[in-house]
Each structure stands twice: as structure tokens, then as C-alpha cells.
Amino acid sequence: MSEEVRPPSPSGEQFLAAAASPEFQDLKRRLRRFVFPMTVFFLIWYAVYVLLSTFAIDFMATPVLGNYNLGMLIGLGQFISTFVITGLYVRFANRELDPRAAKIRGELERAAGAER
Amino acid sequence: MSTGYLAAETVGNPMANIAIFGLFVVVTLVVVIRASNKNATAAEFFTGGRAFSGPQNGIAIAGDYLSAASFLGIAGAIAVYGYDGFLYSIGFLVAWLVALLLVAELLRNTGKFTMADVLSFRLKQKPVRLAAATSTLTVSLFYLLAQMAGAGGLVALLMDVRSRTGQSIVIAVVGVLMIVYVLVGGMKGTTWVQIIKAVLLIAGAAVMTAMVLARFGLNLSDILGSAQSAIAASTDPVVAGRDVLAPGAQYGGSLTSKINFLSLAIALVLGTAGLPHVLMRFYTVPTAKEARRSVVWAIALIGAFYLFTLVLGYGAAAIVGPDRILAAAGGQNAAAPLLAFELGGVILLGVIAAVAFATILAVVAGLTITAAASFAHDVYASVLKSHTVSEAEQVRVSRITAVVLGLLGIGLGILANGQNIAFLVALAFAVAAAANLPTIVYSLYWRRFNTRGALWSMYGGLAATIVLIVFSPAVSGSPTAMIPGADFAWFPLANPGIVSIPLAFVLGIVGTLTAPDDEDPVLAAEMEVRSLTGIGAEPAVEH
Numbered sequence: 001m002s003e004e005v006r007p008p009s010p011s012g013e014q015f016l017a018a019a020a021s022p023e024f025q026d027l028k029r030r031l032r033r034f035v036f037p038m039t040v041f042f043l044i045w046y047a048v049y050v051l052l053s054t055f056a057i058d059f060m061a062t063p064v065l066g067n068y069n070l071g072m073l074i075g076l077g078q079f080i081s082t083f084v085i086t087g088l089y090v091r092f093a094n095r096e097l098d099p100r101a102a103k104i105r106g107e108l109e110r111a112a113g114a115e116r
Numbered sequence: 117m118s119t120g121y122l123a124a125e126t127v128g129n130p131m132a133n134i135a136i137f138g139l140f141v142v143v144t145l146v147v148v149i150r151a152s153n154k155n156a157t158a159a160e161f162f163t164g165g166r167a168f169s170g171p172q173n174g175i176a177i178a179g180d181y182l183s184a185a186s187f188l189g190i191a192g193a194i195a196v197y198g199y200d201g202f203l204y205s206i207g208f209l210v211a212w213l214v215a216l217l218l219v220a221e222l223l224r225n226t227g228k229f230t231m232a233d234v235l236s237f238r239l240k241q242k243p244v245r246l247a248a249a250t251s252t253l254t255v256s257l258f259y260l261l262a263q264m265a266g267a268g269g270l271v272a273l274l275m276d277v278r279s280r281t282g283q284s285i286v287i288a289v290v291g292v293l294m295i296v297y298v299l300v301g302g303m304k305g306t307t308w309v310q311i312i313k314a315v316l317l318i319a320g321a322a323v324m325t326a327m328v329l330a331r332f333g334l335n336l337s338d339i340l341g342s343a344q345s346a347i348a349a350s351t352d353p354v355v356a357g358r359d360v361l362a363p364g365a366q367y368g369g370s371l372t373s374k375i376n377f378l379s380l381a382i383a384l385v386l387g388t389a390g391l392p393h394v395l396m397r398f399y400t401v402p403t404a405k406e407a408r409r410s411v412v413w414a415i416a417l418i419g420a421f422y423l424f425t426l427v428l429g430y431g432a433a434a435i436v437g438p439d440r441i442l443a444a445a446g447g448q449n450a451a452a453p454l455l456a457f458e459l460g461g462v463i464l465l466g467v468i469a470a471v472a473f474a475t476i477l478a479v480v481a482g483l484t485i486t487a488a489a490s491f492a493h494d495v496y497a498s499v500l501k502s503h504t505v506s507e508a509e510q511v512r513v514s515r516i517t518a519v520v521l522g523l524l525g526i527g528l529g530i531l532a533n534g535q536n537i538a539f540l541v542a543l544a545f546a547v548a549a550a551a552n553l554p555t556i557v558y559s560l561y562w563r564r565f566n567t568r569g570a571l572w573s574m575y576g577g578l579a580a581t582i583v584l585i586v587f588s589p590a591v592s593g594s595p596t597a598m599i600p601g602a603d604f605a606w607f608p609l610a611n612p613g614i615v616s617i618p619l620a621f622v623l624g625i626v627g628t629l630t631a632p633d634d635e636d637p638v639l640a641a642e643m644e645v646r647s648l649t650g651i652g653a654e655p656a657v658e659h
Contacts, residue, residue: 009652012638019641027648032561035217043385046210050381053203053363054374060199061362066337067344071199071362078206079419085213086415093221093408101404105649 010112018108027100034092042085049078129462130276137470141293144312144474148297148305156302158507161514162229162489163399164304170406172311174413177397179310180482181208181388181414182317182421184266184475185541190422191455192448194429195441198343198360200367201429205422207384212418214553215389216411221404222560222647223395225654230486231395232494235555235574238639239567242499247574249494251551252392254578255544256487257528259393260521262540263476263483264290264529269537270476273446273453274469284530290477291526297481298488298518306481307400313478316471318417321424324452324468327459328431339427342434350438360433376609380542383613387545390552393486404650428452435459480525488517535598539590542611546585550577550616554624560647562628566635569628577620584612 010018018024052060053071060071159165168176186208193201227233232248267290268283277283297309332338340361350356358365367377388394398407432441432451435458444450456468492514497505505513532540554573558565584607585591591598593605609615646652 012642015642015645016638018645024645024648028644031648039214039217042210042213046207046381046385049206050203050378053199054367054377057362057364057368061359067340067361068337069361072340075199075202075206078210079423082210082213082415083419086216086412089217090408090412094405098405101649104645105651105654108645108649108651 008112010108014108014111018104021104023100023104027097027104030096030100034089034096038085038089042081045081046078049074129466130274132462132466133274133469136466137473140312140316140470140474141477144309144477145296147308147312148301151305151308152300152302153304156511158229158493158510160304161302161511162396162485162493164302164307166400166402167304168307168400168406170401170409171413173307173397173401173406173410175314175417176307176310176400177394177410177414178318178417178421179314179478180393180397181418182314182475183263183479183541184270184472185262185537187317187321187425187475188266188270188446188449188452188472189538191425191429191432192441192451193366194426195343195432195436195451195455196355196438196448197366198347198358198430198433199363200365202426203363203367204380204384205425207381208388209415209419209422211385211388212411212415214386215394216408216415218560219389219395219556220398220407220411223556224398224401224407225404225650226560226643226647227399229396229399229493230490231392231552231556232490232498235559235570236498237559238635238643239559239570244567244570244574245494245498247571248552248555249490249499251547251574251578252490252494253487254582255390255392255548255552256483256490257524258540258544258547259391260480260483260487260525261528261532261535262537262544263480264525265532265535265540266537267473267476267529268533269446269449270469270472273444273450274473278445280533283533287529287533288526290480291522291529293477294480294484294525295519295522297477298485298522299515303400303485306478306485307397309478309481313471313474314417316467317475318421318424320468320471321421321428324456324459324464325424325427325431328427328435328455331431331435331459336427339430339434343430346434346437352439352442355438355442360430372608375614376611379609379611379614382617383542383546383549383611386549386553386613386617388548390548390556391544392490392548392552393482396486396489397482403654428455431455484518484521484525485514487521488514491517536590536596539610543581543585546611546613546616547578547581549613550581550620551575552577553617554621558624558628559643563640563644564628564633565624566628566631566633568631569624569626572627573620573624576623577616580616580619581612584609584616588612 062070064070190201190205223234226237231252232245235248236244264287267287271277271283271286277286297306344361347358347360348356401407401410432455436454441451453465453468457465492510496513497510551574555570587605587607588610589605590610593603
């Protein structure tokens with residue numbers, strides 16, 4: 001299948017050089033600077049929600065509007081935050097990561113092809 | 117348990133349920149046969165030739181993930197306990213952010229067929245592959261057991277099969293169909309089964325949600341109010357005393373019970389991104405971008421589905437009422453089927469029953485191909501035969517493994533019939549979160565991470581989870597335990613995650629730092645570059 005038409009694999013030296021290149025370090029930094037804080041944020045937000053639901057039941061039962069209480073709204077808030085974070089990440093990855101990754105990949109493929 | 121069924125209500129027309137389910141089996145078999153290829157290469161058999169689009173794979177992921185336990189179980193828990201069932205579903209949804217942000221794309225870029233491909237990439241192949249395969253097989257087996265055991269309870273409710281023998285025959289039929297799907301269709305056929313099932317399940321839930329909302333003039337607040345009134349009118353004083361609009365009805369109470377719930381919540385949110393059958397789905401798409409799109413589709417579908425179950429659960433409490441639900445065969449799992457019968461009579465019930473059954477079938481097929489791939493690719497080809505076997509041989513071995521696993525699943529499923537399904541699923545998540553996730557995250561993001569760290573974390577997480585479960589009140593020492601007669605429990609929580617998951621993360625760090633930093637720097641650089649750029653795993657960039 002497509003395996004056979006793939007370009008030759010870069011050598012170990014080429015991988016080492018690519019990993020050390022400023023372009024790659026920049027890509028890595030951008031990825032981590034987005035995903036690590038975002039992960040910490042949603043895990044804390046989820047932990048707060050779960051802790052409130054187990055240890056602050058009366059607070060969660062506070063009526064807000066009609067039969068909706070705080071717990072229901074915060075729970076629906078978890079859905080909304082999950083959808084929003086998903087959207088933010090996709091926009092970030094499409095704009096910031098994909099073009100940079102494709103550029104590095106293209107250069108590395110050219111270098112690997114030239115050597116053989 | 118048969119005494120409980122004597123007074124229980126049978127729902128709808130069993131023949132209609134069986135007929136609609138039979139139709140599903142016929143349609144999916146035709147699709148699987150059309151998708152089949154006798155001489156499939158390993159890439160075709162294990163990954164469907166990486167030819168699925170992001171949206172297709174996202175629907176299939178939702179199909180893999182939304183098991184009968186989450187459909188019948190969560191709707192039922194909301195109907196009877198209210199808010200706490202909802203709380204459970206939120207953990208299952210938020211968990212997908214871990215997969216999206218940290219795991220999906222890098223894993224797809226680095227691996228080929230299995231989770232072990234990624235974990236062993238820059239570490240010592242044999243021991244790490246063996247550990248990863250061990251935990252893959254353990255997680256898949258627990259999950260498989262949960263689904264098979266669930267099939268028994270489901271047929272009692274939906275097909276009026278109440279004898280133990282009759283249920284065992286149904287479990288055997290499920291097992292045989294699953295083997296056929298996997299052998300004939302490989303990953304491609306299995307993926308199509310997941311897609312068909314996911315569309316039916318989500319569409320069915322959407323239709324029911326619309327019908328419930330229509331009954332209450334599209335006013336969700338009214339549904340909540342009616343549910344609370346119906347609960348308060350229950351003849352069981354314990355049920356009648358519940359506030360189903362606030363948390364605490366199921367997991368509140370003693371401090372132990374609260375900590376037990378926290379422990380469950382940790383396992384749910386961290387387990388998803390370590391489930392091998394979910395991870396393997398990321399290999400069925402051609403690029404990292406498609407892997408990202410598949411997770412986005414999965415999050416949208418799974419999120420929408422859990423919002424539907426919120427309406428369905430409270431709707432079942434309001435329309436069917438807690439007493440009828442609890443008196444039905446299958447107990448709270450009967451909430452969604454009973455609601456379907458109230459809303460749309462025999463036909464809608466038949467469709468929902470068939471969908472629930474199809475769900476079990478599709479999920480077990482996905483689990484089996486994952487476990488079979490891991491055994492053939494990691495244990496047989498890499499550990500036993502030191503990479504000397506061809507890929508065609510790996511496919512042959514994995515077909516045999518699928519048959520063995522299917523038969524094992526049938527046997528164990530018959531034995532586990534009647535066990536608590538939610539508990540078995542939670543156990544699979546706890547093992548995945550403790551044994552798999554730390555090593556996945558460390559090997560993708562921590563350059564210093566090494567073989568000892570991986571082995572300590574994987575075996576330590578696996579062993580801690582299993583040991584704590586064995587000595588928990590879920591296995592002995594309580595009336596609802598697996599072995600109610602004995603009492604050797606010393607660990608107070610039924611969910612071990614709060615101990616075993618942090619332990620596995622710490623073991624990964626301690627193991628790594630106590631071993632010399634002697635892993636191959638070239639392989640580490642190669643893995644890093646591959647994982648972030650997709651070189652070698654994607655079609656070439658146009659020059």
C-alpha cells in the first residue's frame with residue numbers, strides 16, 4: 001500500500017539535528033505552552049466541581065431559576081467548558097502547529113531524499 | 117436472582133425486539149462482508165488501511181465509547197438517583213480533553229498498530245512491550261466481561277429470557293457474532309459496525325429526547341420538577357426522601373462513600389486516554405489532523421449524547437416513575453427501555469432494545485480486535501519471536517487470538533452474568549488510568565523517562581489496582597460484594613484510583629530517577645520529531 005511510496009526515513013543524525021533545530025524547539029515550546037496550562041486548568045475546574053458535588057451539597061442545591069439550581073448550572077458549565085476548550089485547541093493547532101510541523105517535515109523529507 | 121424476576125414487568129413484545137435486533141445483525145454482517153478482504157495486510161487488518169476520515173473515525177470512537185453501560189446505566193442512574201448519575205457522565209466527557217490535548221495526535225504520529233508501539237519506541241523493546249501488552253489485555257478483558265455480563269441482564273429485560281441457561285445461550289451468540297465481525301471484517305469491518313451502531317444509538321436517544329421535551333412543552337425546568345414530584349411520590353420511603361436535583365443521593369452519606377466517589381471521578385477522567393481500544397482508533401486515520409478531527413467529532417457526539425441522557429433520565433422518572441422502574445426486570449437499567457415503551461410503544465422499544473444490544477456487540481468487537489492485535493503484534497511477534505515474523509503471520513496469529521478471546525469472553529461472561537456492570541467498567545478505567553496513562557504521558561513529554569520508570573509505573577499501577585480491588589468491599593465483606601459470604605476486605609474503597617493512580621505516577625518518576633540515564637539519545641530525538649511532525653507516518657509533503 002502507501003508504505004512503499006513513502007519517502008526514505010531520515011537518518012539518526014538528521015533526527016538529532018532536526019530535534020535540536022530552533023524551528024523544532026519553537027514548535028515544541030508552542031505546543032507545551034498551550035496544552036500544559038489548559039490541562040491544569042480543566043483538571044482543576046473538574047476537581048472543584050466534583051469536590052463541590054460531594055462536600056458542598058447544600059450549596060449546589062441553591063435554587064437559581066425555576067427548578068434549576070447551582071449544581072445543575074455548574075454541571076452544564078462543565079459541558080460548555082469542554083466544548084470551548086476543544087474549539088480553542090483546534091483553532092490553535094490549525095493556526096500555530098500544523099504549518100510549522102509541515103515545514104519541518106518537508107525539510108526533513110527533502111534532506112532524507114537527498115542523502116540516498 | 118430469579119426470584120426478583122417473578123413479579124417483574126416484561127416490557128413490550130420480545131419477538132419485535134428480537135426481530136429488529138436480527139435486522140441489525142443482518143445489515144452489519146452484509147457491511148462487514150463487503151468490507152472484508154481475505155488477504156488483508158497487517159495495516160489493513162489492524163487499522164483499516166488508515167483510510168477512515170476524521171468524522172468517520174470520530175463517530176466510530178463514540179460508538180466504541182458509548183457502551184450499553186453508559187446508555188442504560190446512566191439514564192437509569194439519573195432516573196433513580198438524579199443528579200449523581202449526571203455527575204458520572206460528566207467525568208466520561210471531560211476525560212476526552214486529556215485525549216485531545218495530550219495524547220491523540222502524538223500517539224498517532226509515533227505508533228503503528230498498538231499502544232505498545234509508542235511506549236516501547238525509545239525504551240527497551242521486549243520488557244516494555246510485554247508490560248504494555250499485559251495491561252492492554254487486562255483492561256480489555258475487564259471491559260469485555262462487563263459487556264458480556266451486561267448482555268445477560270439485557271436479554272432478561274428485553275427478550276424475556278429469564279432462565280440462566282437461556283441467558284448463557286444469548287451470551288454465546290453475542291460472542292460468536294463478535295468473532296465473526298472481527299475475523300471477517302478486521303478493523304475496517306469493526307469500524308463500520310461502530311459507525312452504524314453509533315448513528316442508531318445517538319439518533320434513537322435524540323428522538324426520545326425530542327419526544328420527552330415535546331411532552332413538557334420544551335421546558336426542561338418542568339421535567340426536573342415533575343421528576344422530583346414523581347420521586348417524592350414513591351412508595352419506598354428511601355427513594356421518596358431523595359432530592360434528585362442536587363448531588364448526594366447516590367454518592368453522598370458517609371465520608372468513606374464520598375471519598376470513594378472522588379476516587380471513581382479520578383479514574384473516569386484519567387482512564388479514557390489510557391483505554392487501549394480507544395487509543396487504537398487513532399491509527400485508523402491518515403494524519404494527525406484527522407486524528408484531531410476525530411476527537412472533536414467524538415467530543416461533540418458524546419457530549420450531546422450525555423445531554424440527551426440527562427433529559428431521558430429525568431424524563432423516565434417523571435413519566436414512568438421510580439417504582440415501576442425499580443420493579444422491572446433489570447432494575448434501574450430498565451429506565452430507558454420503559455421510557456421508550458411509554459413514548460413510542462412496541463416499535464420504539466424494539467428499536468431501543470436492538471440498539472442497546474447492538475451496542476454490546478459493537479463494543480466487544482472493538483475490544484477483541486484491540487486485544488488480538490496487541491497479542492499478535494506485541495507478545496507474539498516482538499517478545500516471543502524477536503521480530504522475525506512477517507506481518508501476514510501477525511494477522512494470522514491475531515485471528516486465532518480473536519477466536520480464543522471470544523471463547524474466553526463467552527465463558528467468563530456466563531460466569532460473570534449478574535455481576536455489577538458499572539463496577540466492572542469502573543475497574544477497567546481504573547486499570548487504564550493507573551497502568552497506562554502515566555507511561556503514555558511520560559514517554560511523550562519527558563525525555564529523561566526510561567525503561568525502569570515505565571516498568572515500575574505500569575506493573576506497579578496494574579498490581580496496586582488489582583490488589584486494592586481484591587481486598588475492597590466490592591469483592592468481599594459486604595452484602596452486595598462479588599463473594600458476599602466471605603470477608604477479607606481491608607481496603608475501605610470500592611474504587612482504588614485515588615491511591616493507585618498517583619502511586620503509578622510516582623513510581624514512574626522514582627523508577628526513572630533511580631536508573632542511569634542511558635537510553636538511546638538518537639531514538640529519543642527520533643521519537644520527539646516523529647511525534648510532533650508526523651514524519652514517516654503521513655503522506656509526504658508536496659515539494
